[in-house]
Amino acid sequence: MYKQKIKIILSFLFILSGILIFSQKKFTIVLDAGHGGSDHGANRSYADIGRVAEKDVTLAVTLKIGAMLEKNRDFKVIYTRKFDEYPSLSDRTNLANRSKADLFVSIHCNSSQRPTAYGTETYVQGPNQNDENLEVAKRENDVIFLDEKDKQTFGSYNPSSPESLIALKLQQNKYLESSLLLGGLVEGNFVNKDKRFSRGVFQKNLHVLRMNAMPSVLIETGFINHPEESHYLASEKGQTEIAESIYNAIIDYKKAIDRKTGGSSFATKKPEPEKPAESPLKNDFRILLLSSPTKYNDGDPALKGLNYILPIKDNGQYKYYYGVTNMASIKDINLKTAKDAGFRNAYAVGFMPNQKLLTGYYTIEVYTGEKLNGNSFILQTLKDVERNKDNGVFYYTYGKVFTLEDAVKLQKDLESKGIKNTVIQKVFK
Incomplete structure (x- = not known):
């Protein structure tokens, strides 16, 4: 009888420990392959390799990143698309928000009227900083007119109005630090690991980032219109290197967040005692x-x-x-x-x-x-x-x-x- 009770207790503890393990929230990341379906994004045709379309490059890179992350049991990966379809911008952001994601990463390719433009860029949400960034913002935001839902969600937004600017800055400041951290890690890997040219980390007013309730980045992996870089983007080698650099940046990002929260991104913190009001400094x-x-x-x-x-x-x-x-x-x-x-x-x-x-x-x-x-x-x-x-x-x-x-x-x-x-x-x- 005694041995039977011990067995029941041990079985109960085993089941309980299993429930605790599987109920622990994973780090949820939404991977967004830019464009898709009828929206080809940037594209250019070359005699030796045919047409290189942004929607194909972004999907290939995104799936490679996801496959690497899915091998790590700490991560839960959600895709906005896994094949050639066009989810609206509203669908992408709503999916991320409904999933209570910890991170949103959107993969894109760049293009420019200047055929000599090349290199990588990573963007976080914020006001457009110059004419060149404004052109990128216009190109990425133009897809709202492909979907009626997007027209209703984003069409009334006026980036020049004081109300919109205040809302933008509040959202931007909430996640800016974390988004910049990931952006810097991504661009650093492109330079140090892949030996590519980084154009930097920028702020830009992008609809696909603005509605997200989490740290978010949009990564421009290279210029479709630059012949050498376009061939790299279309190659298996290039796509694998890009995916590995972004994957490693995400891993390092999570480690940094874990250190900041005392060892776990999801550790439950005790409420801190109320701090006295801060006094201004003399300088x-x-x-x-x-x-x-x-x-x-x-x-x-x-x-x-x-x-x-x-x-x-x-x-x-x-x-x-x-x-x-x-x-x-x-x-x-x-x-x-x-x-x-x-x-x-x-x-x-x-x-x-x-x-x-x-x-x-x-x-x-x-x-x-x-x-x-x-x-x-x-x-x-x-x-x-x-x-x-x-x-x-x-x-x-x-x-x-x-x-x-x-x-x-x-x-x-x-x-x-x-x-x-x-x-x-x-x-x-």
């Missing part, structure tokens, strides 16, 4: 990303997709600062975001609010390059522009203020007049 803090003799305009790949960047020219060097805050917690978040974007040597720099320069002043560098003629927009719009020349390069500056805050105001005033990509410059007496 404003900006994150110094890099110093360079080169001037980079907004959206340049060197800035790795980050917004809210303030360039300040100091002793001939352009210093690029990200974000501004007087709260320690936000400063730490900004610093981590910068490092996750690829600026490993970034650090916080304190600025005393409204501190006057005692040994000089601030001015605005409005143009550098060849000599402007009298009919130029800048010279027609502004009076009292100063011109200097150094090593054959002309530098045009405007204004004279004594605090950084006043310099920022002056710079914004110039932007409202249509003069953009200016730089605040320190001038020492």
Whole structure:
């Protein structure tokens, strides 16, 4: 009788342990093969290999990634499509949200009017940063007109309205850090493992990312219109290498998330005690990303997709600062975001609010390059522009203020007049 009871207890414990093992939530990832069905995406025909269509490349790469992930019991893989069909953008995002996915990865191929354009790019949700990114956004978003459901879901969205911009920034900030982390890992693998050229990680307003309630990335695996890269995208070797790089990035991403949550992405945390209200710091803090003799305009790949960047020219060097805050917690978040974007040597720099320069002043560098003629927009719009020349390069500056805050105001005033990509410059007496 005693042995029988022991057997029953052991059997019960065995069943219970099995239930606990199988009931543990897996890391759910939605893999989205871009385009499909009647939507071929970017495509180009070549004499030796025929037509290379984006929808075929994305499906092949996606299935390879999924096959690798499915061998790992920690992952649950969901596909938006596994064959040549066209799920609407609404179907893709709704599937991810219904599945309570932990990650959304959309695979695409790029194209450009410039036949020399090549390389990889990864996008996270955010405002369009420049004209080139805007063209990519238009191309990827145009598919909403293929499906009536998408027209209803996305058609009323106006990216220029204040309400839409506020909603976009709230969604973007919630998942931006994690999305940038994965984007940086993907692009890093393309460069270090596959020896390819990375154009960087960018923010872009993409419908297929904007509606997702999870970290999400869209990966442009290469340019269909570039002959050499297109052949690579269409080859078994190329598709396998791309899939392996993305797979390894996902594995490293999950490890990083596990470390952040104390060993498991799904560990149940005890509620933390309420923290006292944070007091503002005496200084404003900006994150110094890099110093360079080169001037980079907004959206340049060197800035790795980050917004809210303030360039300040100091002793001939352009210093690029990200974000501004007087709260320690936000400063730490900004610093981590910068490092996750690829600026490993970034650090916080304190600025005393409204501190006057005692040994000089601030001015605005409005143009550098060849000599402007009298009919130029800048010279027609502004009076009292100063011109200097150094090593054959002309530098045009405007204004004279004594605090950084006043310099920022002056710079914004110039932007409202249509003069953009200016730089605040320190001038020492």
